[in-house]
Amino acid sequence: MTEILTSQVVSGLATGCVYALIALGFVLIFKATDVVNFAQGEFVMASGFMSYTLLIGFGIPYGLVLVATIVLSGFMGVVLERIVVRPIMDAPIFSIVIATIGASIVLRSSAGIVYGYDVLPLPTIFSKDPVRIGFVQFTAMDVGVIASSLAIMVVLYLFFRLTKTGTAMRATAQSQTAARLMGVSVSRIFSLTWAISAAIGGVAGVLIAPIIYLDPNLGFIGVKAFAGAILGGFGSIPGAIVGGMLLGVIENLSGYFFNAGIKQVSTYILLILVLVVRPAGLFGAAPVRRV
Amino acid sequence: MRWRRWLGGLALVALGLILLILPGVADNYVLYVMTRLFVYVLVALGLNLLTGYAGQVSLGHAAFFAIGAYTAAVLAERWQWPSVLCLVAAALFTALVGYLLGLPCLRLSGLYLAMATLGFTLIVQEMLLQLAVLTHGSEGMKVQPASLLGLTFDTDTRKYYLLLVVTVAMLAVARNLVRGRLGRAFLAIRDNERAAAAMGVNLARYKTIAFALSALYTGLAGGLSAFIVGFLDPQEFSFFLSIQFITIIILGGLASLLGSVLGACFLIFLPELLAGLDVWQALVYGLIMVVTILFMPFGLAGALRRYAYRWFGIGAEPMIPRRLGH
Numbered sequence: 001m002t003e004i005l006t007s008q009v010v011s012g013l014a015t016g017c018v019y020a021l022i023a024l025g026f027v028l029i030f031k032a033t034d035v036v037n038f039a040q041g042e043f044v045m046a047s048g049f050m051s052y053t054l055l056i057g058f059g060i061p062y063g064l065v066l067v068a069t070i071v072l073s074g075f076m077g078v079v080l081e082r083i084v085v086r087p088i089m090d091a092p093i094f095s096i097v098i099a100t101i102g103a104s105i106v107l108r109s110s111a112g113i114v115y116g117y118d119v120l121p122l123p124t125i126f127s128k129d130p131v132r133i134g135f136v137q138f139t140a141m142d143v144g145v146i147a148s149s150l151a152i153m154v155v156l157y158l159f160f161r162l163t164k165t166g167t168a169m170r171a172t173a174q175s176q177t178a179a180r181l182m183g184v185s186v187s188r189i190f191s192l193t194w195a196i197s198a199a200i201g202g203v204a205g206v207l208i209a210p211i212i213y214l215d216p217n218l219g220f221i222g223v224k225a226f227a228g229a230i231l232g233g234f235g236s237i238p239g240a241i242v243g244g245m246l247l248g249v250i251e252n253l254s255g256y257f258f259n260a261g262i263k264q265v266s267t268y269i270l271l272i273l274v275l276v277v278r279p280a281g282l283f284g285a286a287p288v289r290r291v
Numbered sequence: 292m293r294w295r296r297w298l299g300g301l302a303l304v305a306l307g308l309i310l311l312i313l314p315g316v317a318d319n320y321v322l323y324v325m326t327r328l329f330v331y332v333l334v335a336l337g338l339n340l341l342t343g344y345a346g347q348v349s350l351g352h353a354a355f356f357a358i359g360a361y362t363a364a365v366l367a368e369r370w371q372w373p374s375v376l377c378l379v380a381a382a383l384f385t386a387l388v389g390y391l392l393g394l395p396c397l398r399l400s401g402l403y404l405a406m407a408t409l410g411f412t413l414i415v416q417e418m419l420l421q422l423a424v425l426t427h428g429s430e431g432m433k434v435q436p437a438s439l440l441g442l443t444f445d446t447d448t449r450k451y452y453l454l455l456v457v458t459v460a461m462l463a464v465a466r467n468l469v470r471g472r473l474g475r476a477f478l479a480i481r482d483n484e485r486a487a488a489a490m491g492v493n494l495a496r497y498k499t500i501a502f503a504l505s506a507l508y509t510g511l512a513g514g515l516s517a518f519i520v521g522f523l524d525p526q527e528f529s530f531f532l533s534i535q536f537i538t539i540i541i542l543g544g545l546a547s548l549l550g551s552v553l554g555a556c557f558l559i560f561l562p563e564l565l566a567g568l569d570v571w572q573a574l575v576y577g578l579i580m581v582v583t584i585l586f587m588p589f590g591l592a593g594a595l596r597r598y599a600y601r602w603f604g605i606g607a608e609p610m611i612p613r614r615l616g617h
Contacts, residue, residue, distance in 0.1 A: 036402065084581055091588030094348075098541045099584045101534060105577030113570050223409070223530065230406040265417040268410030272395070275407050279398040 007130070007137040008256045009249055014142040015211065016248020017149035021204040022225030023232070023240035024156070025197035031173040031235055032193040035085055035096050039104040041222020043201030047073040048209035048218055049111055050202075052122050062125050069206055070199045077198025078191050086190070104219060111216040124210035145207045152203055153241060156196075169193060224251075224267070231271050233284020243282065295605055310455060314448040322447040328559045329454035330516045335539045335551035336465045337508025342537070343545035344469060345501035346481025348401065350533040351392065351408030354415035355506045357528035359385045359513025364434045364523055365425050374437035374444075378514045385510020386503045393502030397495055412530045419525040429525060437518040450519050457515065461508060465548055468504070477501055478546070542583060544592025553591040557583075 022044060029037050047069045054065040084103045088096055126141035160166040171179040172189045180186050209218065225244060232243025247267050255263030274282065314322055334356060341347050363381040366372040372380070392411060399407055419426050426432060436445040437453070444453050468474055476497045479487035488494050517523055535558060543554020561579060565572045587594040599605040 084585070087585055088588045091584075092545070094537075094541045094545065095584050095588040095590075098538055099581055101538065102577045102580035102584065105580065106574055109570075109573035109577060113574065227406060227410070230403060234402050261417050261420055265410075265414045268413050272407050272410050272414075275399055275403055276395045279400075279403060281403065 002135050003132070003137045004256070005253075006135055008252045010136065010138040010142045010146075012249035012252030013245060014145040014248070015208070015252065016228075016245035017146050018204045018208040018211075018244075019221075019225045019228045019248050020241045020244030021149055021152065021200050021207075022222060023229035023244040024153070024237065025201045025204075026222075026226055026229045027235060027237055027240040028193055028197045028200075031237075032169060033085075033089075033190050034093070035089075036093070036100075037085075037194075037197070038097055038100040038222070039080060039107065039219075040197070040201055041219035041225070042104045042107040043073055043077065043198045044205040044208065044221055045111060045216060045219035046076060046107060047202035047205035048122055048214045049115055049120075051206050052115075052120055052209075052214060055123060062123075066203075066206060070202050073202025073205070074195035074199035077194040077196075077201075080198070081191060081194040085194075108216050108219055115216065117215055117217075120214045122206075122209040122214045126210075141211065145211070148203070148207060152200065156200075165192070227267060227271055230281055231274060233278075233281030236281070236283040236285075239281055239283030295603075314451055319447040322451045324559060324563055326447070326450050326454045326519055327516075328555055329458040330512050330519070331536075331539060331555040331559055332458050332552050333461055333512035333515070334509050334536055335543065335555045336461060336548065337505040337512070338536050339540045339543075339546065339548070339551045340465065340469070340477070340508070341501045341505035343540055343547065343550070344474060344481060345477035345498065347396070347498060347501060348405040348537075349408045349502075349505070350405050350530065350537060351411040352505075352509050352536045353528045353530060353532035354408075354412040355385050355389060355509035356513040356516070356532065356536075357415055357419060357525075358388055358506075359510030360517040360523055360528075361419065361426055361432070361513075362510070363514030364432050364517045367434060367518075368432070369425070373439075374518065375439055378437075378511060378518075381514030381517075382507050382511040385513065386507035389506020389510075390499050390503040392506075393499035396502065397498055409530055409533065412528075412533045416525060416528050416530075419528065426523075426525065431525065432523040434517045434521050434523065436521065444518065454515060454519070457511070461511070462548065462552075465508075469548070473497070473500070473504075481546075538580070540590075542580070542590055544590030544595075547590070547592040547596075549595070550590050550592030553595075557591065 022040060025040050025043065026037065029035055029040075050072055051065050051069045054060045054068055055062065060068070080100075080103055084099050085096060088099060124141060124144075126139070126144035128139050128141050130137055130139055160170055168179065168184040169189055169192065171182065171184055172186055176186050179189070205218070208221065212218070212221070224247060228244035228247040229240045230243070231247060232239025232241070250270055251263055251267050254266035258266070278284075313325065317325075334352060337355075338349060338352050341349055359381040362384045363377040366377045366380055367374065392408070396404055396407060420428050422428075423430075436443055436450075438444065442449070444450050469477070476487070476492045479490060479492050480494060480497055480501075484494055539554035539558050540551060541554070542557050543552070544550025561576060562572065565575055568575055583591075589597070596606055597608065600608050
């Protein structure tokens with residue numbers, strides 16, 4: 001009983017870490033540019049297919065594939081921002097959202113045309129055999145995914161805290177005008193933000209595709225990650241991480257206690273309940289109203 | 292100035308005549324597509340009242356649509372209620388659900404509201420599967436055609452006229468509502484909640500009214516759709532449908548009745564026009580969607596109004612606030 005429960009929690013935490021990574025992508029872009037990018041899940045899907053092609057098609061070693069996927073995914077983020085988002089930065093926020101939804105339809109159907117709609121197996125370096133230490137049962141894959149995700153979060157944190165570019169990005173998020181006056185190229189920061197968000201999405205894709213599935217609809221995982229970001233408080237980085245992890249664990253546990261159908265919606269029921277009590281999520285500040 | 296009004300009236304009469312004689316000239320498939328268009332126009336009107344006018348984002352309209360459809364279907368199949376009563380009950384019950392959903396949503400705005408309503412859509416879809424006693428779960432549900440005063444709406448022509456009449460009537464209702472006290476209150480809430488409250492607009496009351504009214508339109512559309520399609524598949528009422536609905540009103544134009552109609556035309560006609568493209572259909576559809584929004588960030592109606600003003604001096608330069616629901 002306890003073994004099953006703990007293994008459910010650990011594997012939920014693994015999925016939750018990936019949700020958290022994707023949620024981070026949402027929040028970083030939102031903080032820096034005030035845009036909600038509904039194509040965020042598509043970065044995950046696209047990088048899954050990219051690494052599949054590099055691994056299976058070209059037989060490139062795993063480490064190189066990982067680096068290549070991150071770079072390519074980041075590049076995709078920059079291109080998407082330049083072509084789809086930047087021309088309408090002054091438009092109503094909903095129009096930008098619809099533009100990113102349109103872009104996600106294009107990416108998803110492109111993947112469908114190239115790879116078809118069958119589920120493809122993406123290899124992973126982590127073993128799926130269960131390991132047991134005391135009461136806790138887990139697989140190397142769970143631990144690998146959790147460790148990789150945490151490592152990325154730490155690297156990101158250090159980048160934002162310690163580097164000059166990171167400071168410029170934080171400044172832009174606080175006030176674009178002030179950042180510009182201090183000599184920060186806001187336009188370059190926008191591109192960089194999209195690149196980083198897409199690259200994180202890319203890592204998430206490589207991590208999650210072997211666990212769940214790899215097909216053109218993998219991008220819909222973005223909806224869950226978005227729910228995680230909202231649960232934590234949209235715009236809060238700790239919120240995105242905690243919200244994503246919480247979502248993963250609760251989803252897995254409810255799958256254990258109830259049936260698969262309930263598993264799919266339990267997180268949304270929880271989300272609505274949390275929002276009723278805390279309308280701006282767990283870590284979100286109450287929205288400032290301009291009068 | 293007067294000739295312009297005459298011109299507008301003339302165009303409207305011409306359009307009305309075309310819609311009236313269409314069943315005489317068009318084939319059944321065109322009529323079926325038009326009927327679907329009317330259903331989507333009804334939903335778009337409802338959603339635009341809530342999101343465009345009152346500024347409350349909703350991704351919950353697939354759920355309202357489903358509730359309307361299943362209410363009508365269950366009443367008709369299980370208790371053999373007359374079609375009219377089924378439709379009225381579907382609209383009213385959905386409005387009640389909308390009102391109840393509006394209550395917890397009072398504190399939410401913007402993205403949080405969008406996510407909460409999206410969650411509602413996913414929960415309702417799952418309930419359709421779980422409540423198999425009423426809804427037959429994943430098997431779906433057959434619905435007999437509607438009948439009224441001994442007339443059965445079983446042919447495409449009859450369905451077309453039924454929907455045409457209902458849609459035009461509901462369009463007129465919406466037009467009157469948005470131009471009256473209610474519409475002004477909605478716009479005031481959207482533009483600035485505090486200012487609206489200071490002017491005596493009861494925020495809680497009008498927001499829940501907006502939810503109920505919007506759900507009423509969508510529930511009615513769902514009920515009608517059940518009778519027209521004749522089969523309900525729970526897979527249809529996914530969050531993707533909600534995204535389609537919101538796409539309609541944003542592409543068409545927020546806070547615009549014309550925009551609701553144009554957006555529905557875009558979403559219904561475009562896939563039909565692209566049907567020959569096979570696997571490329573979704574790709575081209577997405578591209579057209581992106582390009583449309585890039586060139587018309589204020590939607591089709593916004594672009595129409597802008598160019599009508601710039602080129603012909605008709606109306607006024609449209610002003611649409613950048614932020615909604617903040």
